[in-house]
Amino acid sequence: MNPMTAARTTSPADRPQLGLRERKKIKTREAIRTATYALIKEQGYDATTIDQIAERAEVSPSTVFRYFPTKEDIVLTDEWDPILLEELRARPVDEPWPDTVRYVMLKAARMGVKDDLEVARLRTHLLVQVPAVRSRMMESMSVTGRMFCGAIAERTGRDPDSLEVRVYAMSLVGGLLEASMYWAERGHRDDFEDLLDRTLNVLEHGLPRQNPGEKP
Amino acid sequence: MNPMTAARTTSPADRPQLGLRERKKIKTREAIRTATYALIKEQGYDATTIDQIAERAEVSPSTVFRYFPTKEDIVLTDEWDPILLEELRARPVDEPWPDTVRYVMLKAARMGVKDDLEVARLRTHLLVQVPAVRSRMMESMSVTGRMFCGAIAERTGRDPDSLEVRVYAMSLVGGLLEASMYWAERGHRDDFEDLLDRTLNVLEHGLPRQNPGEKP
DNA sequence: CATGAAACTGAGAGTAGCTCTCAAAAACTA
DNA sequence: TAGTTTTTGAGAGCTACTCTCAGTTTCATG
Helix, strand or coil: CCHHHHCCCCCCCCCCCCCHHHHHHHHHHHHHHHHHHHHHHHHCCCCCCHHHHHHHHCCCHHHHHHHCCCHHHHHHCCCCHHHHHHHHHHCCCCCCHHHHHHHHHHHHHHHHHHHCHHHHHHHHHHHHHCHHHHHHHHHHHHHHHHHHHHHHHHHHCCCCCCHHHHHHHHHHHHHHHHHHHHHHHCCCCCCHHHHHHHHHHHHHHCCCCCCCCCCC | CCHHHHCCCCCCCCCCCCCHHHHHHHHHHHHHHHHHHHHHHHHCCCCCCHHHHHHHHCCCHHHHHHHCCCHHHHHHCCCHHHHHHHHHHHCCCCCCHHHHHHHHHHHHHHHHHHHCHHHHHHHHHHHHHCHHHHHHHHHHHHHHHHHHHHHHHHHHCCCCCCHHHHHHHHHHHHHHHHHHHHHHHCCCCCCHHHHHHHHHHHHHHCCCCCCCCCCC
16 A cells, blocks of 8 residues: 555565566566666766666666656665654654654665665765755755645644744755755764754754764 | 956946956956846746846847856855854964854845845745755855865864864755745844844754744 | 867767656546 | 457657857956
């Protein structure tokens, strides 16, 4: 009942309940993504063309576009928005909102990173290196932001379209993105969960009085 | 000494101190932008091609690209980053940081909007309507964010590359962007300075307890 | 002025992302 | 097995964008 989540860690011969059509679709989708990741690792992002991807994935170029609207989407498509939402809804309603955010964010990070560290690293690396990917990522994060708006509204009885809620949500996703870039820029040396924790602190309480001396 | 600011409200025959070359450059730059704005108003963004812009501006298409790296940049190029920075530096060093931000942001908004309301409206309209423009805008805002990082570091003796500073800066520009979109989405009915004020409140103190009932 | 260096421009060819159409092939349904 | 729907491949076409190169204009000399 959740094709998005099923679509990721893929052992080729499970999901017997789906029709052959669906299974093939999932398979080509993965083939395209795998081919893309491989080619990017070999040649870099810009040097990798859709034709090459299509060739290695053994589909036609038009098929690639039928599965992913843009080249950036092949790398980015985040299937965790619905998961995040689900997680968000599962929290007790009387939990203070900042706590909820912290919990859900941490959980999401844990999933996204632990699930496939290689991919997470490549993604964040591209996030820093390739402007087009960064832009696309910001786009998708603003979508996530809108989702947060809905969640906040649901829980606190606010108007999801109010300026305050939208700004708050935007600063959340923006901070998360910045943390990701920071992580990648420094060669993924830091513990991502720690970065996330510090990020949420800033968003909750503003800048701390002074930096606790930290030069690597 | 500030070509960026000089480049905007343009009466054709001032700036006598610049060489002929510079004056011509500024003139074609403006011609391209004017042509673009006009065409977009007539036909919309996507339907307007570079060739059309070049034709109306009476330059060759290649020249258009020599002046603006992408089509979106013709509409967006914000010449106020340096102004903002200057304004920021002009504030007394002992002023509390949030106050400084508020002052500078308001000033910037006042400039950007009052200076040419027509253009400000068109820009924010495109911001909402055209994904490519939105992306490009986000890109440029992240540049502005880096600038803020520098300013914060300068004033507070912090490391401009620290996670905390970067997250803080990002949430600032993100909030500003969201406010702009909110403004445009609601048909520019609201007072932009008021929106900005509310935005900064959220960023400073988080979400207010409850929405003071506001349905227009 | 005149002459040479430097910058600016136009023309055109080329790449690649992306869209669209149409006919063939595959998968589901009865 | 026959018929309907979905998926696919092939290819044409559009446009943003890059690059090169020759011709012109502006600027700084002697």
